[in-house]
Amino acid sequence: MPFNKITPDDISFFKTVLEEKYVLVDEENLDRCASDQTEDLRYLPEIVLQPGTTGEVSAVMKYCNDRMIPVTPRGAGTGLSGGALPVHGGVALDMKRFDKILHVDKRNFQVTTEPSVITQVLQEHLKTDGLFYPVDPASKGSCFIGGNVSENSGGPRAVKYGVVKDYVLNLEIVLPNGEIIWTGANVLKNATGYNLTQLIVGSEGTLGVITKIVLRLITAVKHDLLLLVPFRSAVEACAAVNAIFVAGITPSALEFMERDALEWSMRYVQSTGIDLPADIAAHLLIEVDGNYMDELYRDAEAISQIVQVYDIGEILFADSHEQKQMLWTLRRKVGEAVKSNSIYKEEDTVVPRAELPELLQIIKTLGKEYGFHSVCYGHAGDGNLHVNIVKGDMSDADWKTKLPEGIRKLFAEVVRMGGTISGEHGIGLVQKEYMDIAFNDVQMGLMRQIKHVFDPNGILNPGKIIKS
C-alpha cells in the first residue's frame, strides 16, 4: 500500500493533539531522528512528534493509521540494526518524554517504568532500594529500557541472568489503530492465553508502541570477582569458555575479546592499564558474583585451574573497584573503538556455546576468502559473537557486492551450527536481506501474517524485519 506524505493539514492536526513545541519540522530535529548507531545510514523523517502521554500516542497512531502515514518509534537511537530509521519518511515518533520511573514495587520486586528511561539510570535508581535489574547492554549509559525491550537486548550479564525477555512481565502498548492494551499481568507465572508479552518483546517496534513496562526484579548479590585471562590462541580462548561451564561454574559474565578489540579499545580510551605482550591473541574477561566471598574465591580458583590447561599468559585478578571499572570500560568501549577506526559492519552471530571455536575459525577463513578484516568480541558465555567487519582498504565495489556474499556464507554456517543471525541486536533494516537464511517461506509467512494482525495497514515502523 502506498504511504501518504505529510501535509499542512496533518501538521495542523498534530498541533491539536500535542503542544506546538512537540511538533517539530526543523532541520536539526529531523536530522537527529534520521540516524541511529547503525553504520552511517541516514533516512530523514518528514516530521518529529514528541508525545508525552499514552493518550497522545494513541491519537497520533489512529490518525496516521487512517491516513496511511508511516510512523517510526524512536528511543535513544543506539540501535545497531537500523530499527529506528524512518526509511519511508513520515513521522519519527520520538518517545523521549516517556522518561519517568512510575512505580517501584519494593514488596513485589517489580518496577513499572516508561520506556525512555536510560537503562543505567533505572538500574541505579533500583539499587537504592536494594533491587537489581541485571540486563546491561554495552550502551547502558545511553540506551533506553524501551529500546532494550524492543530489541530483546542482552549484555555481559545475560550469561547468568538472562536477557530482557526474562524480565518483562507486562507491557502497555498502543496498537497502530490507536487501541491501548496491556499484554499480560504483573505475575511471575502466566498460563492465560497466548503470550502477547513475549510476542512484543523483540518485535523491534513493528507491532505496537510501548508506553509502559513492568519488569520483575531480583535482589542484588553482594560481591563479585573479575579475572582477565590472556590466551596465546584465540580459538583456545573460545574453547576455554565451554570448559568453564562444563565444570559446573556459571560466571556472571564471560566475555571474549580478540587482541585487536582490546588494543583498539585501550587506544580509544587512552588506557595503559593493561600489559599486552606481543604473543597474546585474545582475552577472556570472567566475572563471578554471589553473596559469599568464600564461594567466589572457590569459583575463581576453579576457573584458574581450568584455564591452565591452555596456553595462557598471566591472569589478572582485578582486586579494586577502580581496576574492575577500568576492565569493564575497556570491554564496553570496544564497539565505539572499532567504529572510530574505520567504516564497518557489525554482525551479531550466535551459536550454541561449544561451537564458538569453529565459528571463529570460519569467520577468519571467510575473511581470507572474501578479503575482509574482522574484529571479534562479545558474549562468549552465550555463544554470542560480535563480528565487526572493518572496511580498511577494501574497495567500495567489493564492500558493496562481494562482502554481502561473504556475510551470507557466514550466516549460512551459523544456521548450520544450530545458531541464528542475531543474538541481541535485532534484524531491523540491515539484516532483513538475510532473513531467508534463518527462516523459510512458511516461517516468514507466519511472521508476515502476525505483523498484519497487529498492523493491517503496515504503517508502524515499515521496512523492518520482513522484506516486502
Next chain:
Amino acid sequence: MPFNKITPDDISFFKTVLEEKYVLVDEENLDRCASDQTEDLRYLPEIVLQPGTTGEVSAVMKYCNDRMIPVTPRGAGTGLSGGALPVHGGVALDMKRFDKILHVDKRNFQVTTEPSVITQVLQEHLKTDGLFYPVDPASKGSCFIGGNVSENSGGPRAVKYGVVKDYVLNLEIVLPNGEIIWTGANVLKNATGYNLTQLIVGSEGTLGVITKIVLRLITAVKHDLLLLVPFRSAVEACAAVNAIFVAGITPSALEFMERDALEWSMRYVQSTGIDLPADIAAHLLIEVDGNYMDELYRDAEAISQIVQVYDIGEILFADSHEQKQMLWTLRRKVGEAVKSNSIYKEEDTVVPRAELPELLQIIKTLGKEYGFHSVCYGHAGDGNLHVNIVKGDMSDADWKTKLPEGIRKLFAEVVRMGGTISGEHGIGLVQKEYMDIAFNDVQMGLMRQIKHVFDPNGILNPGKIIKS
C-alpha cells in the same frame, strides 16, 4: 465453520498413512482419550490416531484440515484445564509414540526430545550426564514434557529456576495445514524476527502440534536443605513468604499448604511422619539449594530467624533423604488427595507475591458468601495459589450456578491485584468462560486473529482458550 464427522473413507485414508494398529476406534481407546485430569469431564473422540513420525502427523493434519475434521492433540492426559478433551469429537491425536529422547548435547547443555517423554524420566536421564532440567510439575512422574510445553507448566522449583518457557529454545511443530517448521534456533539469545517459540509455549495445542523440543539445561547443584514451618495463622504464613524474599534469599522451593491440604494428603498416602498439632493452620515447605553446604546452612538459619517473627510451631529440618522424600510426596499428593475426597474444581490463581495474604483472605470471605469450602495450597513463592473448591454438601444447583459467580468474583479480585486467572494450568476448556475478566475485546481479538493465522479452518484443538 461446521466440522465434518469421520467417515469410513477417512478411516481408509488414515490406514494408508499409519499402520492399522495405530488407527483405533475401539471403545477402550476412545474412552481413554475422552478425559484428562480435569474434574469429571468426558468427551468422546470419533477416532484415535497414533502417529509415530513428524511426517505422519503432517499427513494427518493436512487431510483433516482439507476436510474440516477437528483434531485434538493428546499427551499423558494429566491436564487440569481440559486442554486435551476432544470437545468436538473428531480425531484424538494420541502422541504417545513420540517417546524418545533424541539427543543429549552435553557440550552445549541442551537436549532434543520428542514430546511424549515423561518429565521425570527426562530429568533422570539427564542427571546421569550431570545435567539438570529443573521444571517439576507435581505430576512429573506421569505428565509428558510436550504437555508441559503446551501449558507453560511450573512447579515448586519455578520460584528459583523459572517455568517451562525459560527453558524452551526451539520447537519443531506441525501446522494445521501439514507444514512442518522449526520455531527458532538452538541458542541462548535470539533477536531474529518474531518470537514464534514463545508464542507456541503455553498455546495449549491450539496453534500447532509439537513434534520435537529443544531445551536448554543447567548443571545440577550439589546440595539442598528442606524445612517445614508450621504456622498458627494461614495469613501469617503467606506474609512470611514475602519476608524471606525481602531478606534477599531465593529459595529453590517455597510451598504453602493449608492445614486441610496437608492433613488430607497425609491420610491419602497413609503417612504418620508429621506431627500436626490442633492449633496449626498452615505450613510452608521451604527448600534452599546450592553447591556449598555452608551457604545453605546460612540461608536456612536466616530463614529460621525470619519466620520467628510470626506465631509458628516447631520447625522441622528434614535431614535425611527419606525425610525429604516424605515431605515432597506429601506436597505432591495434595491435588490427588483433594480429588479423592470430593467432586471439586481447581482454580489456579496467581498474584504478585506480596498480595498472597490478601488473596487468601478474599478466598475465604468469598467462600462464606457463596457457600463453598476451599483447600488452598501451591507455589507461594511465585504468588501462585491453587484453590481447590470441594463440592462437599453444596447442592447441585448452587454448584452449577452460584459457584461460577463466586469464581468470577474471585478472578476479578485477582486481576485487580495485578494477577491473572491461570499461573500454570492453562485456560483450556474450563477457564475460557472467564477469559473476559483477564482480557478485553481488543486483547481477545488479537488472540483470535493469531489463532486464525496458524489455524484458519479452526480444526486444531477447537473449543479451547477462546470462546467462539
